[in-house]
Amino acid sequence: MITRDFVGLPSPPAGRAGAGGHPCQGVYHRPAGRRPRTAFIATHYNVDFSEHYLAEHLAARGYGFLGWNTRFRGDEAHFLLDHALADIGTGVRWLREEAGAERVVLLGNSGGGSLMAAYQSQAVEPNVTPVAGMRPVPAIEDLPAGDLFIALAAHSGRPEVLTAWMDPSVTDETDALSADPSLDPFDPGNGPPFDPEFQARYRAAQRARNERITDWVLARLDALEGTRARDALFTVHRTWADLRMIDPSIEPSDREPGRCYLGDPAKANYGVFGIGSLCTLRTWLSMWSLRTSQCAAAPHLARITVPSLVVHATADECVYDSDARAIFGALAARDKTLEFIKDSHYLPGSRPQAADLIDAWVRER
Template sequence: MTDVRREFLGLPSPLAPRAGAGGYPCQGVYHAPTGRRPRTAFIATHYNVDFAEHYLAPYLAERGYGFLGWNTRFRGAEAYFLLDHALAEIAVGVGWLREQAGVEQVVLLGNSGGGSLMAAYQSQAVAPNVTASSTKAADAIADLPAADFYIALAAHPGRPEVLTAWMDPSVSDETDPLSLDPALDPFDPANGPPFSVEFQRRYRAAQRARNQHITDWVHAELERLATTRATDRLFQTYRTWADLRMIDPEIEPSERPPRHCYRGDPQAANYGVTGIATQSTLRTWLSMWSLQTSQCRAAPHLARISVPSLVVHARGDAGVHEDDARGILDGLAADDKTLELLAGDHYFTQPAGARSQLADLLGGWLGRRGA
């Protein structure tokens, strides 16, 4: 098997200073086959998860590709995320691949939540559309270098969509993590599982209403702060592990384990302190999580992606479903687009050999396209 070299990168951002302690805003690790300069390289970035040592990097480097696991300054700092700033910092990584690593073709790997983020990047690169938070940010994202391929891997349809699908609508008081509307409690056996079609309908409507209720409060709070010394604030969003599909495996059945989410038992996770959107600034909520205002929804961006595209779905994924993958495929503007369904969980930790099989799939797909 080909030896793999690793190179740590720390690079400046057009929108943030270098930290006083010395760290650069943009950081990552470049994997490549030893002694060779790849013609084609992947770049993978997430909204807040550290992708520097992405699990696929060594597998694809062994197969002759470069792989830049790339982090914006929002790694581990989801509460402060701004889409326009993140896109400008992804461009730093894409630019490094072309200008310093010398690759000829760049593959955007949109893994998990990164699916919609990388879709937004390519969308902005080919047809600028993202509303910027400042004039400086607008300049930074006005001319992004476009990629040559797009891959959605175990990808969610967008940040506001996944949050809304997972949030617990039985929360009756956003300031109280234990508040409860019993008629919507997904963990009360009186409501299910199995969950009736009528309960599912009410539940999904209440989830959308909760998202909108928070958005309305955020707008009102920003208006209130306009008369104060503050321009933003932090707030909590409680109980975001309550997708009915996590509890009832008969809803959109798949190979996922029953009563399971990415953090184990969904009831324990739902009443715990770790989850998506647990803390946000007002502006981050509008940029990332709001169904009404967020530009982190994949669909509008997919409609601007015309490069060859691949969608890969893990059949045992506990949080991404086959309908999500098919929706991403249908939304892509590319004439050359393919959907592949593989055995595996969200990060292909199982079954044995799943990651190697996945790397072979990606390499074969690119190879048939001359990359």
């Protein structure tokens, strides 16, 4: 049997909510009547991981599993990396001091891959700085490090993912329908299939769009200096347009063609649900900007030396083989392993297999 304990803790930067709720919340899964010596913690930038799909499977194999949420769960628009790392540290410390875990495994799943990499990176070699105009968070200067690191169906970082997915044909950031026909990925005249010249222009235009938004954000912050407002909300349209979502001949895999996480990319791209669709000026700089974000995985992976496992789902709709290999290559760990599972992003058909794989890898270490 599995015991599930609710865990609610104050956030180091934010304390406790006035209504009584704890900003940091999660569910600790463990074998009934036992205090596991090894425990996992999984956290995401935005998605609720309290009932993570591997929690029960790993608890059934004798581990503790804390599905943990920072105060930015469901509130991506206001995300700040240094604040989130402080909240994750609260969960890791709870595992060691209250749950009795002697060994902590950092599980970076999906977008959480780069987030948990940033956590371990900061814990072993402090490097994360506040976003422009924000005060330092003292709690991140003394984070308890993890003992093992796992990247599971993980993206290569928030600014990289947004840029790879964004539609560069947008000509007016205030108009969701504006489009440059020569870059429109859904114009049949451009493909699919998309020829190498179009792909090169498209990728360059995606990066250029990210940089234009960063220029605008920095100018807006300068304009707000001395006014009554310190920050502002804005929207980013059309972020489901990675050419690989549309053309399966680009980086072929076991994925279903013409699909993204929200189904048909054309419909999703012009819908209202998308990563980075709403954010503040400072959240853009903290999470999404290629120029200023510290949420890119590679620099943090280069500071991770603990044994590390990378697991790639070969039918993943939006994480590709190149992502997994880039993560594997960037890890500084001498003891690192790359494994593959034939399934889609959330492993709906292979969770026991994934749990067995992870269990065997952890026990060997």
